[in-house]
Amino acid sequence: MYSSVQFDSVMLKKYDTFGPRYTSYPTAIQFNPAFTGSDYKREIELSNGIGKPLSLYFHIPYCKSLCFFCACNKIISHSDQARTVPYLERLYKEIKLQANLVNSDRQVNQLHLGGGTPTYLNDDQLAELMAVTADEFNLAPIGSREFSIEVDPRTVRENTISMLAEHGFNRISFGVQDLDIKVQQGVNRIQTYDQNMAVIDAARTSGYASISLDLIYGLPFQTVEGFDRTLERIIAMQPDRLAVYNYAHMPHRIKAQKLIKEQDLPDAATKLGLLELTITRLQEAGYVYIGMDHFALPDDELVKAMENGTLQRNFQGYSTHADTDMIGMGMTSIGKTDNCYSQNQRYEKAYFQDIDEGQLAIMQGYSLSADDQVRRDVIQRLMCQGLVEFESISQQFGIDFHHYFAEELQRLKPLANDGLIQLQESDISILPLGRLLLRNIAMVFDIYRPRTVTDQLFSKVI
Ligand SMILES: C[S@@+](CC[C@H](N)C(=O)[O-])C[C@H]1O[C@@H](n2cnc3c(N)ncnc32)[C@H](O)[C@@H]1O
């Protein structure tokens, strides 16, 4: 059964290399500034012809304090809440610009507020953002929409969680990371058990369909014993979903991470121990491994989607909503249509400047070639279904899979010999041992990887 996963430290060490997480293919490294607003407009027009439903992403970058590990695109602003006003002014202008480009009959069935910390906005601002969005876009009726938000339990106000539910939010994720005080001190994020329970209780009372918690393994001062205590208490909280991220330590790219001393990080053996513990404990507790750090309870929609083959992978991780085009709004956000990716300006100043000039704030993007499309589909199937049937790909793209991927099929043989995959005449299927090494398997189909793989660009697989 695809949901089972096997931990093997020898194989994990053997395949522990740097690699992309494939929230997109090609990955963001391939995006380039030659892709401009007019390319984007052309791509959106093409997507209107296909008319897929929409998924909206809003990036709210502000946070009250810096977590030393954080790799997100954020602006730390301890007390200057007024700073959000000029940001929202631009965001509303962008919402109008973007909405004008898409056909009004295209329904929004998925919406995500991410950050930074979206609840850095006050309740009136959050309500206003939803009202502006509802005015400009065609939001699906409550019941057929999936609206989600990332919330920091340390700073969210008491009534915000219920207020968001009234605005149609039905999925919520809370950043927790670790309950161990020494680890919390090491990453500058003190967060009590009571703070976590208070927000979980509020989300349950407000009727959220899915509550998710974020943890990270590989943080400074983490030990297997300490993380075991954390997991025990987290399991007792019974979140519907858990993301247990592998800490990506890339201080050369993310300056704040320089505040974490290398010598305080768990060594390779401890990190493997943390991963093994996580998988064992969560599986014992009945959680199903979805893939790439994500777990869910068996009755969660993600598990059902995994079992019936409708699971998707996008910039927010795994999702149940198949086949949407994503419109990203706010600085640094990424959008996606069938044929392109686009990314907004990374810095506040450049974002403001573009919007003030009445134009989209696109910093870079990418139009997919026919070859990219085939490879993206193969990688998506590997990451979400664990199965690539050659005939199905051949028919969909008018190719002969064996011929087209002759080299890749050769390169997969050692992975098959190591028990990561089963390589048959008609398909590739991921075996329990390969489920923790999905990106190594996907990398075989990534045509850009030989040119782009360096430790400067990607995090480690383990
Ligand atoms: C935008 S934050 C979540 C919302 C809110 N800002 C908070 O921290 O509670 C997204 C999540 O990304 C994860 N994350 C951030 N930096 C990371 C890193 N360097 N490695 C692994 N996970 C990371 C954390 O688990 C964090 O909760």
Ligand code: SF4
């Ligand atoms: S983890 Fe969350 S709260 Fe901490 S700096 Fe990153 S985005 Fe902000």
